[in-house]
Amino acid sequence: xxxxxxxLPDRARTGIPILDERLQGGFPRPSTLLFFSxxxxxxxxxxxxxxxxxxKGGETCLYVDFYRAPQLARREFTRFGSFPQDRIxxxxxxxxxxxxPSSEAYHIDDVSDLLEILAVIERAIDERRxxxxxxxxxxxxxxxxxxxDVFQGWRRLIDAARRAGSVICLLFIxxxxxxxxxxxxxxxxxxxxxxxxxxxxxxxxxxxxVSQLEAGGIKTNWIPYTFRDFAGVTVYFPRILVTGPFNxxxxxxxxxxxxxxxxxxxMGTTVAFDYGNVNVMGIEAxxxxxxxxxRFEFIFKIFAREVNGVLLVVDATRPQDFERARHMLALVxxxxxxxxxxxxxxxxxxxxxxxxxxQMGLAEGTPIVxxxxxxxEGVREALLVxxxxxxxxx
Amino acid sequence: MQEKLPQNYSxxxxxxxxxxxxxxxxxxxxxxxxxxERVVFVTLDLRPDEIRTRTKALRLDLSAYEGKSFVFVDCxxxxxxxxxxxxxxxxxxxxxxxxxxxxxxxxxSKAAQELGTPVRIFFYTISTLFLHNSTQAIxxxxxxxxxxxxxxxxxxxxxxQDGVHEGMTMNLLRSLVDGVIEMxxxxxxxxxxxxxxxxxxxxxxxWSPFRQMPGEGGLE
Numbered sequence: 156x157x158x159x160x161x162x163l164p165d166r167a168r169t170g171i172p173i174l175d176e177r178l179q180g181g182f183p184r185p186s187t188l189l190f191f192s193x194x195x196x197x198x199x200x201x202x203x204x205x206x207x208x209x210x211k212g213g214e215t216c217l218y219v220d221f222y223r224a225p226q227l228a229r230r231e232f233t234r235f236g237s238f239p240q241d242r243i244x245x246x247x248x249x250x251x252x253x254x255x256p257s258s259e260a261y262h263i264d265d266v267s268d269l270l271e272i273l274a275v276i277e278r279a280i281d282e283r284r285x286x287x288x289x290x291x292x293x294x295x296x297x298x299x300x301x302x303x304d305v306f307q308g309w310r311r312l313i314d315a316a317r318r319a320g321s322v323i324c325l326l327f328i329x330x331x332x333x334x335x336x337x338x339x340x341x342x343x344x345x346x347x348x349x350x351x352x353x354x355x356x357x358x359x360x361x362x363x364x365v366s367q368l369e370a371g372g373i374k375t376n377w378i379p380y381t382f383r384d385f386a387g388v389t390v391y392f393p394r395i396l397v398t399g400p401f402n403x404x405x406x407x408x409x410x411x412x413x414x415x416x417x418x419x420x421x422m423g424t425t426v427a428f429d430y431g432n433v434n435v436m437g438i439e440a441x442x443x444x445x446x447x448x449x450r451f452e453f454i455f456k457i458f459a460r461e462v463n464g465v466l467l468v469v470d471a472t473r474p475q476d477f478e479r480a481r482h483m484l485a486l487v488x489x490x491x492x493x494x495x496x497x498x499x500x501x502x503x504x505x506x507x508x509x510x511x512x513x514q515m516g517l518a519e520g521t522p523i524v525x526x527x528x529x530x531x532e533g534v535r536e537a538l539l540v541x542x543x544x545x546x547x548x549x
Numbered sequence: 550m551q552e553k554l555p556q557n558y559s560x561x562x563x564x565x566x567x568x569x570x571x572x573x574x575x576x577x578x579x580x581x582x583x584x585x586e587r588v589v590f591v592t593l594d595l596r597p598d599e600i601r602t603r604t605k606a607l608r609l610d611l612s613a614y615e616g617k618s619f620v621f622v623d624c625x626x627x628x629x630x631x632x633x634x635x636x637x638x639x640x641x642x643x644x645x646x647x648x649x650x651x652x653x654x655x656x657x658s659k660a661a662q663e664l665g666t667p668v669r670i671f672f673y674t675i676s677t678l679f680l681h682n683s684t685q686a687i688x689x690x691x692x693x694x695x696x697x698x699x700x701x702x703x704x705x706x707x708x709x710q711d712g713v714h715e716g717m718t719m720n721l722l723r724s725l726v727d728g729v730i731e732m733x734x735x736x737x738x739x740x741x742x743x744x745x746x747x748x749x750x751x752x753x754x755x756w757s758p759f760r761q762m763p764g765e766g767g768l769e
Contacts, residue, residue: 194693195654222652223645227627249646253628295648298683328651330686352655354701357666359658 564732
């Protein structure tokens with residue numbers, strides 16, 4: 156059987172469309188990615204996602220695991236759905252710590268020997284020439300060997316990956332290093348992926364951001380993400396607010412966006428809120444629509460906390476409501492990213508966008524998306540524009 | 550001495566091996582569960598199954614609570630190269646290695662999320678971490694986890710072996726918590742316990758004999 160020709164694009168996709176788009180298809184090959192955090196996070200999930208995303212796309216990956224035996228890792232990987240398992244090769248640095256024999260082709264027998272660690276990983280990279288390399292994790296080395304030796308090893312791993320044309324991801328939580336050492340590590344990287352996990356209301360909230368070290372490179376805002384079985388890591392906005400004056404079409408916007416939508420209404424007018432769960436282009440969002448009438452303003456106070464962004468719906472035929480729209484925006488907080496949906500643009504008398512911007516006194520560059528919510532026109536586009544603003548890739 | 554446990558609070562329980570720290574921890578857990586609170590047990594030294602058996606002897610039947618208001622964070626089994634098949638109805642959160650401090654920290658958050666906050670977390674024992682990680686790394690881990698547990702999860706108690714760590718290390722751990730409970734053997738090998746201090750509370754720091762809680766059996 157002839158070897159299958161696998162086309163390797165020169166970019167390593169993350170499988171997160173909004174990020175890949177910004178990265179012009181993915182991370183360049185070769186490149187060095189530092190997965191960094193100061194506190195415990197779920198960055199390993201993202202690393203696993205990145206490895207498996209490669210495998211799903213026909214690439215090969217080398218996973219160096221200091222914390223987990225490969226058989227356990229393989230079992231945990233099944234959460235991501237099916238993928239060709241043989242595309243991921245392990246460097247087993249765990250079995251020897253558990254004093255059990257390794258059944259992997261590449262294994263480190265003495266984790267107290269930095270030179271052996273490096274030699275085994277280098278050999279694996281040289282022989283397999285993987286498209287992606289994950290080192291999980293560098294703090295294992297940082298906690299055991301002298302800084303100079305660790306930095307030298309760090310450099311050797313990056314060089315090996317570069318020779319093989321791989322994207323190398325070095326996971327690192329900083330337990331012991333000071334700023335100077337961190338700067339050394341940063342300077343060896345092409346991209347830094349910073350991670351944060353916090354707990355709010357008993358729920359773990361994960362965020363990450365990507366910065367390219369090259370001058371003028373990419374720098375995103377904090378991107379909220381979550382993990383979904385079989386799908387892997389997805390961008391996740393826990394709270395998008397849809398607001399606007401009475402009868403502008405907010406509920407219709409929520410319903411059009413959502414796979415499932417719930418409205419608490421009375422004779423067609425929302426009296427509590429609309430809620431919908433949205434999945435568009437690898438982005439998941441919980442969308443909350445507020446009532447438009449003034450007597451329900453107290454609801455804003457409940458929802459205005461921890462809002463990721465706002466879709467401000469206005470009726471393009473009713474300039475007399477624009478003042479009210481501005482007021483509602485002010486209620487949720489002026490600093491939030493927002494997009495104006497000029498709705499009902501199919502009706503006679505709908506104002507052009509420039510006119511709406513002028514009459515509303517919108518800041519220069521505020522996006523206005525023309526929509527016909529009843530037909531679903533423009534609504535998803537508006538959400539995507541908002542998503543790009545929130546994560547800072549627009 | 551078993552009063553209502555404080556919320557948003559961290560405690561260090563120190564004592565030499567064999568003095569009864571496990572029994573003390575289980576007594577607190579039992580009381581919390583009985584009052585309808587939720588409990589996370591982080592085990593580094595014992596298999597969950599062994600804990601289930603031993604707690605039964607201490608009149609705490611975990612099967613009544615597991616999966617509902619009690620969950621294990623199991624840092625032991627993977628490290629002992631045990632079989633890791635999940636047991637139906639007994640959800641445990643697995644950490645693959647003692648060295649993976651980040652994994653332990655997130656597993657605790659996961660467990661709290663699973664049960665719903667607030668929770669009471671029992672960490673048995675912090676001493677084991679020192680076999681696998683540098684003191685510096687553990688200190689930062691300890692400080693972060695304690696503050697996370699206090700602010701977002703509720704209450705955390707760490708058990709630590711006395712007499713196996715350097716004085717500096719013990720002092721560091723003691724300085725990072727709100728309260729310290731000490732246990733010791735007397736010359737006659739009687740067991741004693743005292744509350745050394747509890748921030749914000751008036752406590753009597755005198756030693757008193759450590760007996761099993763009322764109605765307790767199965768201890769020799």
